[in-house]
Amino acid sequence: MPYAQNAPIFGKQMLTTFSEIDLNGIKGVLLDLDDTLYPYDICHNFAYEKCKVFAGANYAISEVDFDLTWKAARSKVHNDLHGQGASHSRLLYFQKQYEQVFGHTDAAYVLKMEDLYWTEFISVMKIDSDAKDFLKLLKSKRIPSCIVTDLTTQIQLKKWLHLGLENYIDFIVTSEEAGVEKPASYIFNMGLEKLKLNPSDVIMIGDSEKKDIEGAKLLGIKTYHIKANSTFYKTQQ
Template structure:
């Protein structure tokens, strides 16, 4: 094995505490400045998010918080040019305040690099925010390549994003790579579709999701205990 491809969100750190804090800060701000209820904010945020996803399908832009905020402003009759960018930053400030790297990531990364394995990040969403996350987590010096769905033109599990990562790493054979991620439908299915062995970080016990190209691990601590056997 020559390269290890990692998902970012909810694999290297816990997504939910970050998102919940981002939404809390956004909601608190709008309740105090626009005089609307928490319930109204959350309902219209959710409908704005769903509208963006419906319009943009499986693309990086469908995850863009700025677009969510634009639709949110429009739903309240507010000028999105005036408010959207600020609201996006309110959300991300709250989000980053809760972002903590899983304690097993650095030992895994350092062990891989020690064994001459290159590390890449393969992630949905727009490049700008995913780069910010990696810098916030202090991972920039460990990573050889990052590929976002914005750059690849499609979200996972589209093979394009996985193939682009291999091409950037100058890998001709998927057998020289492994993928580590938490989403079966996006990470595991996508990696397996081009012949990459995957480590699925999940407690899901569905036997239908078991196959010869996938090894399921409960968490990164478990992964840390076995990954070097595959290098």
């Protein structure tokens, strides 16, 4: 077997693939969403550029100012709301961005940009083909599954619908719902509660060593470190 599960490789768990997952004796599966079932960066970069162009054309925010104020706003929100789902809120990023540029709040800008960002983001989202095959396999084996994800529930549910996850996955837990983010045990335990299973019954699949792999291992859950295949994704555009 080329990739032994949980084998320490220079202190890290090697990336593996969906086809290498061993489902023998597994009663349920916990899955990360972003960058595990679809490639995140392609979608973010596409949406970000659309927002930058819109802000330039309609609010005269230069590309340099857009980049600088986005980074500062994102950093501020991350720090203020560390460990909470809202720390990723684009609504808050755009609010603080505008306030930095113009010195006051503009509700129309914030709401428009947040909607534009996620609309463009979701418009290019595609599920990793290996991930989809794996979800079909779970369904055929009647193994229940739960997404465990860091972000606000509304946007994760929109992604869920766009990717057609309702056909394969039984539950979702978001960090907004849990009040904490991965790697905190509470969010994984909430997923286990929904599945009515114990840590030894399930596996956790995710792209983040720190959040998904280390978090699940704290509870004794067997883990698979998998990142969505963006190379394949690009060829399908």
